[in-house]
Amino acid sequence: MRRGSVRSYGLHASVKARARASGPSASVEDRGGDRGGTLGRWRRRGTVDYRRMMVTERRAEAPTRPVGLLGQPVRRVEDAALLRGEGWFIDDIDPLPNTYHAAIVRSSVAHARLSGTDISAALEVDGVVGVLTSDDVAALSQPFPSVLDVPVDYRPAAVDVVRYVGEPVAVVVARDRYIAEDAAERVTVDYEPLAVAATVESALAPGAPVLHEAVGSNTLSDRHLRYGDPDGAFTRADLVVRKSFRVPRSTCTPVECFGVVCHWQKSTSSVVAWCNFQGPFTTHAVAAHALGIPASRLRLITPPDSGGSFGTKSSVYPYVVLMALASRRFGVPVRWTEDRVEHLLASSSATERVTEVEAAFSSEGRLLALRLDMIDDVGAYVRAPEPATLYRMHGCLAGAYDVADVDARARVVVTNRCPTGLNRGFGGPQLYLPLERTMAAAAGMLGMDPAELARRNLVPSSSMPYTTATGAVYDSGDYEACLDEALRLAGYSDARRDQGTARAEGRRIGIGLACVVEPSVSNMGYITLSQTPEARAQALPKSGNAEGVTIAMGPHGGVTVRFTTTPQGQGHATVATQVVADVLGVDPALVDVRTDADTAANPWTVSSGNYSSRFAAIGAGAVHVAAGRLAEQLRAIAAPLLGVEASAVELVGGAARVAGEPSRRVSIRRLAGAAHWDPAGLPPGVDAGLATTAYLALPGLDPPSADDRINSSATYGFLVDVAVVEVDPETFAVKILRYVTVHDAGRILNPLLAEGQVHGALAQGLGAALLERHVYDDQGQLLTASFLDYLVPTATELPEPVTAYFESPSPVTPLGAKGLGEGNTMSAPAAIANAVADALGLEDVEVPLTPGRLWSASAS
Amino acid sequence: MRRIEVDVNGSRHVRHVDERRLLSDFLRHDLGLRGTKVGCEHGVCGACTVLLDGAAVRSCLLLAVQVDGCRVDTVEGLAGPEGLHPLQEALHRHHGLQCGYCTAGILMTAVEMAGEAGPHSVEEIKQRLSGHICRCTGYAGIVAALSEVVGS
Ligand code: FES
Numbered sequence A: 001m002r003r004g005s006v007r008s009y010g011l012h013a014s015v016k017a018r019a020r021a022s023g024p025s026a027s028v029e030d031r032g033g034d035r036g037g038t039l040g041r042w043r044r045r046g047t048v049d050y051r052r053m054m055v056t057e058r059r060a061e062a063p064t065r066p067v068g069l070l071g072q073p074v075r076r077v078e079d080a081a082l083l084r085g086e087g088w089f090i091d092d093i094d095p096l097p098n099t100y101h102a103a104i105v106r107s108s109v110a111h112a113r114l115s116g117t118d119i120s121a122a123l124e125v126d127g128v129v130g131v132l133t134s135d136d137v138a139a140l141s142q143p144f145p146s147v148l149d150v151p152v153d154y155r156p157a158a159v160d161v162v163r164y165v166g167e168p169v170a171v172v173v174a175r176d177r178y179i180a181e182d183a184a185e186r187v188t189v190d191y192e193p194l195a196v197a198a199t200v201e202s203a204l205a206p207g208a209p210v211l212h213e214a215v216g217s218n219t220l221s222d223r224h225l226r227y228g229d230p231d232g233a234f235t236r237a238d239l240v241v242r243k244s245f246r247v248p249r250s251t252c253t254p255v256e257c258f259g260v261v262c263h264w265q266k267s268t269s270s271v272v273a274w275c276n277f278q279g280p281f282t283t284h285a286v287a288a289h290a291l292g293i294p295a296s297r298l299r300l301i302t303p304p305d306s307g308g309s310f311g312t313k314s315s316v317y318p319y320v321v322l323m324a325l326a327s328r329r330f331g332v333p334v335r336w337t338e339d340r341v342e343h344l345l346a347s348s349s350a351t352e353r354v355t356e357v358e359a360a361f362s363s364e365g366r367l368l369a370l371r372l373d374m375i376d377d378v379g380a381y382v383r384a385p386e387p388a389t390l391y392r393m394h395g396c397l398a399g400a401y402d403v404a405d406v407d408a409r410a411r412v413v414v415t416n417r418c419p420t421g422l423n424r425g426f427g428g429p430q431l432y433l434p435l436e437r438t439m440a441a442a443a444g445m446l447g448m449d450p451a452e453l454a455r456r457n458l459v460p461s462s463s464m465p466y467t468t469a470t471g472a473v474y475d476s477g478d479y480e481a482c483l484d485e486a487l488r489l490a491g492y493s494d495a496r497r498d499q500g501t502a503r504a505e506g507r508r509i510g511i512g513l514a515c516v517v518e519p520s521v522s523n524m525g526y527i528t529l530s531q532t533p534e535a536r537a538q539a540l541p542k543s544g545n546a547e548g549v550t551i552a553m554g555p556h557g558g559v560t561v562r563f564t565t566t567p568q569g570q571g572h573a574t575v576a577t578q579v580v581a582d583v584l585g586v587d588p589a590l591v592d593v594r595t596d597a598d599t600a601a602n603p604w605t606v607s608s609g610n611y612s613s614r615f616a617a618i619g620a621g622a623v624h625v626a627a628g629r630l631a632e633q634l635r636a637i638a639a640p641l642l643g644v645e646a647s648a649v650e651l652v653g654g655a656a657r658v659a660g661e662p663s664r665r666v667s668i669r670r671l672a673g674a675a676h677w678d679p680a681g682l683p684p685g686v687d688a689g690l691a692t693t694a695y696l697a698l699p700g701l702d703p704p705s706a707d708d709r710i711n712s713s714a715t716y717g718f719l720v721d722v723a724v725v726e727v728d729p730e731t732f733a734v735k736i737l738r739y740v741t742v743h744d745a746g747r748i749l750n751p752l753l754a755e756g757q758v759h760g761a762l763a764q765g766l767g768a769a770l771l772e773r774h775v776y777d778d779q780g781q782l783l784t785a786s787f788l789d790y791l792v793p794t795a796t797e798l799p800e801p802v803t804a805y806f807e808s809p810s811p812v813t814p815l816g817a818k819g820l821g822e823g824n825t826m827s828a829p830a831a832i833a834n835a836v837a838d839a840l841g842l843e844d845v846e847v848p849l850t851p852g853r854l855w856s857a858s859a860s
Numbered sequence B: 001m002r003r004i005e006v007d008v009n010g011s012r013h014v015r016h017v018d019e020r021r022l023l024s025d026f027l028r029h030d031l032g033l034r035g036t037k038v039g040c041e042h043g044v045c046g047a048c049t050v051l052l053d054g055a056a057v058r059s060c061l062l063l064a065v066q067v068d069g070c071r072v073d074t075v076e077g078l079a080g081p082e083g084l085h086p087l088q089e090a091l092h093r094h095h096g097l098q099c100g101y102c103t104a105g106i107l108m109t110a111v112e113m114a115g116e117a118g119p120h121s122v123e124e125i126k127q128r129l130s131g132h133i134c135r136c137t138g139y140a141g142i143v144a145a146l147s148e149v150v151g152s
């Protein structure tokens, strides 16, 4: 971590303070002047001791308003339990007595007709309650619905045909996990092999085996979308760059695997399921549909803690359905705990994308138009929320560049591989690797420095808010200022000079750049771009994104917050505590944030959950709105006691006091007591009960237009990465000499957590750049189904990045915050690939950039 | 079934266990010490690390019967009445955990290091940590925390 001098973390640091800071160059300051409402600023480093601060605040009978917690590097409230081993993760809870354990029998082949399953030997094992078979699944479930209107019969276990290695074919239910696994080995499955399509290419080849006969083709969706006049722009172009790319399957694979406990209640045909699901809750309805019950009869509960997810646990819901069916069939509660091999083999992975890019440039280096032909391999079935990966970035297909004309073909293809799903950055790595590699290649062809080419094309700050060709509204930002700062921190010009000297000495040093617009808070309507405008017109429109928060104050002034943001380590409770303590003027020690979700008890919407970096923007925003309403209630109760209008009451330091006359005060605890114990004495018009639920929907998220434009996310951050690498000319090992990442994620709510998110995303982005890939053979067998074969970065492989934060508050979110937890998974593979290609003078490199691959590429 | 006698965090436990029961399952599900986590059950991720007579071991690769007569230390034994262990404090200060799922294992490896002759260089700390997978933090906060307590 880079540390600078400690400066004020106050939220209103003046522009002058910014000018004095050593960070940005003078030219950045100059441009700042005309940015009006979206004026950004650089964040300085420092740490604040949270507990010491609290002590100060408690002593603060002083009349001055204490510094707010928001924007401060407040240490996490989550840590106390987690450090002691007192967290509650899914496998730590025993919600129901007499729960049985499941083991899943999985397909050993990638494509075959099921010709018979013999469960008799399994049933003989002492302690086995029963075996749920393919026939049971067919009889008791409905296919999962999909936004794609195609006859794909996707169930939680294979029916008649298996389509990927690891697909469930039966579930053994037994007294404990050991017995269940023993018995699962005694289930025999007969397969009639079918030809396998293990890659996009083989699935699209003439005569390819068709996965879903009723569809008749492996292409489930093919949309061709045009914006502006791309053909005209290509005709005018001085240079057209054409390149093909593959972003392979990889997985963020969290350290905690999936887990589910399910109970089917016969009398009411209802299900209660505990699971480490992460949303989006759109798939709650998908699961209920598959179970054939109304969504109101499926109660999903998540434990307070989840051991990471990074998108993957959005794919827990098919197992909720599977275990609910097992529970229904055998009349007992059923628990299933996934193991690592199952997780790598059959849970979910990032979507593999094959992209053909054509980019039209003028001789001055202006990017005039883009053509992107994108094919997403979603695996054997299209599992909701897929094909989200294909459309999530649709508003920002031209990334950070000002491009008027765009042509995009978007195809969804099935292969005999595990279904794909959300994976940190989903859609981003698939877009930015092709885009940023193409920019680097164009710079070479134009004889320009890549940084200069980027600068000529970045959306200028004077155009903010900027509407892209495909319909996104970039809400704020100064991209050029971030680029300048990243180049400065990387010592870019020196590095370029040293590169030449090093080359003369036989060393291979390369510099890579990536400019990335990072969307957050998905528009739930973008997925309907997979339908034609005519089909959309027939259906219920889909749009927006909303979150709900309940906040309640107890009789002693303690505050409880409940929401459905299903955190998995991001520190939602800490940020919510900061927001509530600031708005209500209470000691943060009095705030309890319940992170366990419960669809029967907490507020939630279909867009709830923890994905597309939505917490800072909409989750914390909704907490702010709910806390604001509770504050209004407290002010109304305090007003007659203080003899003033409610508008003259402020909540500070645990008291309601008259603004400007801090000695006229009443404690918040007393107000809470009055509300609970003396409801008859409440002022007229004030509701009894100190609790409120507020929902926040972010603006500007309409359904796709008739011409297929969409503001695919509510807000857009920006980052620039600069990587300096050295490639060993003998071993082709890649060493990262310097890594700089400069973010503009709007207002930073907690710089400590922001830095943690950046480090975490970068670790995963560098993993994808250098190590991580799911390798399949041509028969669809996964060769990387353990941590011995699927390599993730450990402490010895990661560099210490240099980070910096520019803050251009978002005008569309209540706190001015944008997401920032995914950007580096989008940027790092591109930045590293650009650096490595630069070091070795290669035109094409494939991620992950393993020594073997680089050696072959250099040899040819 | 076999009778075993184990000292866990200073308390003596006498139990009858199936010979094939994993130490991780024994600790978590028989003794209710659920702070020890299980991430891979094949000895790579390090989440299940505990101390066996003072040495860091992977409880997913050991059977409960193998620890008969031994002393086992788990994360639950680290914090005392005066508060958190210095390593726990340091992880908190350096934001060395996010989801917290890898944390117990990392703490036990760090406790083992703290018991050795130090100080440990940053390189050594990283080497020792390379037996643990953390998918959340990128390790910088963990390295900083450990350096502060067991480093030079
Ligand atoms: S669970 Fe033991 S090493 Fe992963």
Ligand code: FES
Residues within 6 Å of the ligand: A255, A307, A308, A569, B096, B097, B098, B099, B100, B101, B102, B103, B133, B134, B135, B136, B137
């Ligand atoms: S904190 Fe989540 S795996 Fe380390």
